[in-house]
Amino acid sequence: MAMREHIAGNCSSDFALAGNFPFGSPQSQAYASLDKIQDLLQNSLVSAVLYADAYFRVYNPCLPVLDRSTFMSKMESFHHTQTTEDSSWLAQYFVVLGLGAYATTRNDSASSEYFYASEACLAQTAYMYRPTTANISTLCLMVLAKSVAYATCWALDTSWNVMGLVVRLSMMMVLHKEWMAGFDEPAIAHERQARRKLWMVVVYMDIQLSLITGQQSVLPQDDFPNETEHCAPANLEDCFESILPRSLSIIRHVLSRINSAHDQITYDEAAQYELEIRQLMRQTSELPGNENLRLALDLFLRRALSVLHGQYAIAYDAQCLYPVSYLSFLECNLATMGHHQLFLSLPGQGTDLALVAQPYMLDFFAAALSTCVQLLAPVPPPDCARVLSTLRSCVELIGKEESRSLCFRTGYHLLSAVFDLTDRTYSTSQ
Numbered sequence: 048m049a050m051r052e053h054i055a056g057n058c059s060s061d062f063a064l065a066g067n068f069p070f071g072s073p074q075s076q077a078y079a080s081l082d083k084i085q086d087l088l089q090n091s092l093v094s095a096v097l098y099a100d101a102y103f104r105v106y107n108p109c110l111p112v113l114d115r116s117t118f119m120s121k122m123e124s125f126h127h128t129q130t131t132e133d134s135s136w137l138a139q140y141f142v143v144l145g146l147g148a149y150a151t152t153r154n155d156s157a158s159s160e161y162f163y164a165s166e167a168c169l170a171q172t173a174y175m176y177r178p179t180t181a182n183i184s185t186l187c188l189m190v191l192a193k194s195v196a197y198a199t200c201w202a203l204d205t206s207w208n209v210m211g212l213v214v215r216l217s218m219m220m221v222l223h224k225e226w227m228a229g230f231d232e233p234a235i236a237h238e239r240q241a242r243r244k245l246w247m248v249v250v251y252m253d254i255q256l257s258l259i260t261g262q263q264s265v266l267p268q269d270d271f272p273n274e275t276e277h278c279a280p281a282n283l284e285d286c287f288e289s290i291l292p293r294s295l296s297i298i299r300h301v302l303s304r305i306n307s308a309h310d311q312i313t314y315d316e317a318a319q320y321e322l323e324i325r326q327l328m329r330q331t332s333e334l335p336g337n338e339n340l341r342l343a344l345d346l347f348l349r350r351a352l353s354v355l356h357g358q359y360a361i362a363y364d365a366q367c368l369y370p371v372s373y374l375s376f377l378e379c380n381l382a383t384m385g386h387h388q389l390f391l392s393l394p395g396q397g398t399d400l401a402l403v404a405q406p407y408m409l410d411f412f413a414a415a416l417s418t419c420v421q422l423l424a425p426v427p428p429p430d431c432a433r434v435l436s437t438l439r440s441c442v443e444l445i446g447k448e449e450s451r452s453l454c455f456r457t458g459y460h461l462l463s464a465v466f467d468l469t470d471r472t473y474s475t476s477q
Contacts, residue, residue, distance in 0.1 A: 063155040063196030069166040069189040078167035087164055098147030105150040105399050109343040112184045112248055134171035135181040141165035142188045150402055155196040162192050178216040186213045194406040199454035207256040211265045214253055222246040247287050250295055258350050259409055263306045283336025294327045298351045314359055318371045339403045346407050349379040361420050377421055377428050383414040384441040412458050415441045419469045442466045
């Protein structure tokens, strides 16, 4: 019944932003007026710095699209001149304020006007045939904006669609190639590094959405981000130049194999990929750095492991036939649900981390549903009582989201029904 409701239901209410954002939202048409833009700018002067600070505190550490000092310096200059001639800057400025407004107020209505103004300003640029790094970074932040309030299946599916265009626009401006490699002037070297980092973010977002939605990545098979030579990460923030390029290369290969009809990953290969990804996870766990980024990276890598092992972990008698996949899948699901409990069930604690966790609602749901399946296996997992207790808490948390959207409601009804069966089965076996 839940699945029928999900398929037949009206999903329009599932979007915090219009489904077509950032390409043709009716709500953005009002901001095509320069007067409307000027009004929004004037009304934002008091809170702009607060919102920008909130964006750089909460979201930019996990997705380092912008350089803080460069952005804040340009914002200060912009507030002094109030010129509206640079539409690329305005698009970027408004999307940052929108994300910061949501991080500050937790109100998607308060932030949506900034997002629609950003969309209108982006439409005034030549991003479709002459994209710039400012356009690419703005589009990346717009994809993030689609999931920070309601990370429903519909919102994430449309985000995957947008990322396909972002990848192609990035390739159009040759972000995937080393820029002016033969020149070592400081200005060129700085721009080369900025372009490399932006391409790294694009690849990371595309693979992340492919993992979550189950869709094929549209990234090129070659020209993948390479680890910076002789780069030993001193902190988590350095991962985007060292550990993350290595993990993305592995995960892209895993995704390609899983989506292939002729080249499926064998169990032995899955066990080898497990070792490689776990090694990268250990490296990130040992580094000091921003806790928002730590959470995001851990959820990302655990999602990759779950996708890698899923087909073997839920097979009949998987404990005996595929023990590596079974145990890794269970551990990743329990850790993911543990994140959910820690950051969303403690009001007033870890509020920034709770914001970072919001785009991972489908990961929490998938972890809970997968754990139910493993509990229903002929031989239940070790320490079944603890697993069931963790699962029950996660189901209750997901139930609190039920009223927010059709996606969450039908998902919760499906999960609740499977959990009730799991609970009854376990109780009977005792």
